[in-house]
Amino acid sequence: MAAHRFLLLAVMALAGCGGGGSSSSSSTATGWVAGVFPPSASFAGQCSMLAENNYLRSWTNENYLWFDEVVDRNPALSTTPAYFDLLKTTATTASGNPKDRFHFTFDTAAWNAFSQSGVSPGYGAELIVVASTPPRRIVVAYTEPGSPATGASLARGAEILTVDGVDAVNNNTSSGVDMLNAGLFPDHAGETHTFTVRDIGGTTRTVSMQSANVTETPVQNVITNLPGQVGYLLFNDHIATAETELVSAINTLKAASITDLVLDIRYNGGGFLDIAGELAYMIAGSSAVGRTFEQTVFNSKIGAFPPSTFPTITLGFSLPEGQPLPTLNLPRVFVLTGSSTCSASESIINSLRGIGVTVIQVGSTTCGKPYGFFPQDNCGTTYFSIMFRGVNAVGFGDYADGFSPQNTVGAAGTQVPGCSVGDDFTHALGDPAEARLAAALNYRSTSTCPAPSGFAPPSGARTSVRATLASPGAAVKSRAPWRENRLLRPQ
Amino acid sequence: MAREPAAAAAIAILLLSACAAAQTEVPARIDHPTTESRAALAKAVSAALNAPVTLADDALTRDSVLIVEKRRTDRDLGRPERFQLVKAGRDCILVHEGTGKRTPLASTTCVPVVP
Numbered sequence: 031m032a033a034h035r036f037l038l039l040a041v042m043a044l045a046g047c048g049g050g051g052s053s054s055s056s057s058t059a060t061g062w063v064a065g066v067f068p069p070s071a072s073f074a075g076q077c078s079m080l081a082e083n084n085y086l087r088s089w090t091n092e093n094y095l096w097f098d099e100v101v102d103r104n105p106a107l108s109t110t111p112a113y114f115d116l117l118k119t120t121a122t123t124a125s126g127n128p129k130d131r132f133h134f135t136f137d138t139a140a141w142n143a144f145s146q147s148g149v150s151p152g153y154g155a156e157l158i159v160v161a162s163t164p165p166r167r168i169v170v171a172y173t174e175p176g177s178p179a180t181g182a183s184l185a186r187g188a189e190i191l192t193v194d195g196v197d198a199v200n201n202n203t204s205s206g207v208d209m210l211n212a213g214l215f216p217d218h219a220g221e222t223h224t225f226t227v228r229d230i231g232g233t234t235r236t237v238s239m240q241s242a243n244v245t246e247t248p249v250q251n252v253i254t255n256l257p258g259q260v261g262y263l264l265f266n267d268h269i270a271t272a273e274t275e276l277v278s279a280i281n282t283l284k285a286a287s288i289t290d291l292v293l294d295i296r297y298n299g300g301g302f303l304d305i306a307g308e309l310a311y312m313i314a315g316s317s318a319v320g321r322t323f324e325q326t327v328f329n330s331k332i333g334a335f336p337p338s339t340f341p342t343i344t345l346g347f348s349l350p351e352g353q354p355l356p357t358l359n360l361p362r363v364f365v366l367t368g369s370s371t372c373s374a375s376e377s378i379i380n381s382l383r384g385i386g387v388t389v390i391q392v393g394s395t396t397c398g399k400p401y402g403f404f405p406q407d408n409c410g411t412t413y414f415s416i417m418f419r420g421v422n423a424v425g426f427g428d429y430a431d432g433f434s435p436q437n438t439v440g441a442a443g444t445q446v447p448g449c450s451v452g453d454d455f456t457h458a459l460g461d462p463a464e465a466r467l468a469a470a471l472n473y474r475s476t477s478t479c480p481a482p483s484g485f486a487p488p489s490g491a492r493t494s495v496r497a498t499l500a501s502p503g504a505a506v507k508s509r510a511p512w513r514e515n516r517l518l519r520p521q
Numbered sequence: 522m523a524r525e526p527a528a529a530a531a532i533a534i535l536l537l538s539a540c541a542a543a544q545t546e547v548p549a550r551i552d553h554p555t556t557e558s559r560a561a562l563a564k565a566v567s568a569a570l571n572a573p574v575t576l577a578d579d580a581l582t583r584d585s586v587l588i589v590e591k592r593r594t595d596r597d598l599g600r601p602e603r604f605q606l607v608k609a610g611r612d613c614i615l616v617h618e619g620t621g622k623r624t625p626l627a628s629t630t631c632v633p634v635v636p
Contacts, residue, residue, distance in 0.1 A: 144566070145575040147588040147601060245577045270588045270601040300595030326598070347601060348588055373595035402596035420596065 062104045067091040077409035080106055083113045085408055090117040095329050095401065095416045096130065114413060123430045125441040132401060134414050141405060141412040147270040147348070148246035151219045153239045155179035156297060164200045169455050171297055177244045182237040184227065187455040191234065192226040216241035230456060249275035251460035254286035257471060261288035262460050265309070268301025268374045273308060273347035280312045280356045291358060292470050294366040294459060296393055300373030304345050308355060310381045311340035315357030321385045322423035324377055362388035364470040367433065368453060369485060372397035377420055379433055384422025391435045391448035392470045394484035398432035398443055437482045449479030548585035549608035549631040554578065557628035562615065565624040569617040570602060581606050585634045608633055
């Protein structure tokens with residue numbers, strides 16, 4: 031682990047300062063020579079358009095995962111935002127989607143801000159946009175305990191009809207959408223907004239909520255007594271406090287001697303990768319000891335980290351470092367997924383499959399992000415450009431189209447045994463009658479599925495991260511930039 | 522020459538005092554958070570990290586450890602920042618585990634955390 035961290039620092043330093051250039055051109059050079067890349071460090075911190083473009087061009091050549099698929103263009107001919115947009119591969123996946131859907135920027139001052147683990151301004155309601163264009167449909171997926179949302183008795187399945195008097199279903203004007211965004215996604219604690227909501231039973235009511243710095247509870251609804259000694263665990267975010275909550279949950283499930291686990295990660299967009307490793311180990315137990323959890327692979331100029339094995343002890347996120355992790359020692363796991371299931375969450379699936387644990391997937395196709403980046407700051411902008419991908423113990427990491435239950439209709443990703451089932455907002459998460467959980471329990475008993483109803487993005491529909499935000503089934507959260515940018519736009 | 526034993530004794534007393542003080546330093550939590558104490562905590566964390574920070578109103582009121590994260594990527598290979606609150610005499614001191622930086626918190630009262 032220590033060697034891994036050293037290599038991580040070395041790679042970050044390399045990414046930050048440049049290196050590996052093939053020319054000694056001066057930092058003031060303005061002439062563009064195709065195929066010749068001065069070190070990015072020679073342009074860093076110089077904030078003319080040309081210098082910043084040259085920085086990005088060289089940095090991309092040094093660090094971008096698919097640097098050899100980027101067309102080399104004259105940096106003098108585009109604005110910096112336009113030039114950055116061109117510094118990526120244009121290749122497509124097997125299903126016709128862009129290979130790189132994760133290429134974007136963020137304001138550095140905002141990116142570098144810190145927050146207490148799991149704390150962010152809002153109401154504590156996780157919103158899902160089932161339909162992003164009018165007639166829009168915005169639904170509460172779950173709420174955080176003790177939040178303004180629970181105080182207003184908002185619960186899963188409630189639909190947002192108006193925000194501060196603006197029709198959330200039909201309004202498609204710029205000013206209206208701005209008001210929707212401002213009300214749904216407050217930037218600060220202490221903002222009061224008024225909503226018309228329709229609860230599950232059909233009752234329509236008006237609620238006012240004041241935003242607060244809500245503390246997220248990343249692990250909820252731990253259930254030990256589903257039929258057949260099956261346990262259930264809702265895991266929503268790979269934040270530091272999840273380490274404590276996951277260990278507690280696994281101890282509870284272990285004490286109940288469960289024989290199968292349903293892991294609900296339908297709304298989990300990822301986070302700390304080592305948290306994923308800890309959970310995967312706690313599920314698999316002895317079969318994972320000493321095995322590769324994931325190997326981080328960079329471009330051919332940088333190479334790869336040594337394979338990272340499944341952690342068997344706590345890693346010090348929120349528990350003291352070095353405590354043995356509890357284990358369930360299960361040979362298989364049922365995972366409930368959706369299009370928000372992304373990145374580190376997908377690593378749980380991929381890493382367990384890599385060591386022979388049977389993963390049965392129930393839900394919709396996952397987002398398809400086996401990639402990651404070390405964000406790069408330059409001239410007040412933080413650039414996100416893919417630097418690495420993760421592969422499992424058998425070297426597999428090609429799931430850019432996501433993981434799909436095997437009976438998925440339409441363009442599917444990497445097929446996994448299980449059932450395509452749409453989200454069911456009419457039942458609580460963890461309710462055995464909720465469609466995805468019910469299908470998992472039924473599949474466990476009968477190896478059969480209901481008629482497929484999960485969402486699979488049509489071929490070519492995944493044009494960018496920001497377009498994904500507006501996809502049906504996308505979760506709305508305010509934690510990551512690809513979620514933080516406003517979901518609702520005039521269509 | 523005669524002064525040397527006295528000086529040595531004084532140094533020994535000082536060291537013992539310091540040792541005793543160190544021994545009484547215990548993990549603590551904030552017991553009566555106020556607007557001022559919250560501001561002092563946020564200021565100390567922000568200064569340690571050289572960046573703005575958002576904290577919950579009940580930060581450090583339940584246990585002695587505060588975990589702070591920069592915005593994470595969705596496949597983040599890093600670690601969060603950790604702080605611990607300790608009580609030393611009447612002082613409530615915030616310790617940044619990564620650097621060891623100690624910041625006494627103004628306008629803050631704290632009590633030892635019972636294990």
